[in-house]
Amino acid sequence: MNDVKAGLILSTLFTLIIVLIELFFRSKSNLRYFFTVSCCLYFIIMTIGNCASTLAAASVVNAVIKDQGYAGYVWFWYSLIGVFGFEVIIQNINVTFLNQGVLTLSTWINKAADAAAASIIRYAADSDVDEKQKIAETLVKKAGAQLQTYALQTLGANSYNQLATIMNSNPGIDPHLFLALALAEHDPKKARAIIKAK
């Protein structure tokens, strides 16, 4: 494998790490929610940018060190300078049309990152509601009459009393489902443990 190909592969790996860290901090969500179309798009955009700047870095590195007889891991420098060079490019390149600033490159990249992070957050919220709903429904079926005891133990007297007040003031609420949802939201691990034990 030649040095440029190795540099491009390493740049793709660097991009993957950078994108994961970036999206983790923006979305504050678990990695399992990262498989969305917007995330893939953001990764592709960043990979293209980083690979392009890696190719540009290769010619610079060749001119500076390789032609002087350096025989080390030159592909590593292609990649390192390329990836960090792209960060500099992002911060400094402005797109203009008829002398009017349209958008800076960093604005475009931020928009793509926001879209990716928002898709993760939405996916996490959707999955979480569905998951807790399933836990609560199973809990209602399995725990039966003991549900109130489990809820009181898990939530504590204060929270339980607050929930009891809400249930009493809303006769339409199914008390079992309400407590099961409270339990699933408050401590999903314990809720799963109760289900497993039954």
Next chain:
Amino acid sequence: MMSLIARDLRDLLNALADENSKQVFQEILKSRILTKRQLSEHLKGIDVQVIDKSLRELKGVGLIDTKPAAISEWDKYFVTEEGLAAERALR
């Protein structure tokens, strides 16, 4: 298109001009996703109806969205793409 962006921006700024809405938005921003119940626990000083009104306003301008649960106490409120952009603008 520019006027549309300006109008949206004005709506966003108006929504966040209200101190309660701003507090609610900042609380959701911290965790990215919160249930209505968690919100009322975190914002004990604010009345539940005021929180509801703020949530409706923030949702109306697109800063947050919601995933309804079987019981509204556990509806999930989460930050949208516009919300994340607004967070950066507020910094």
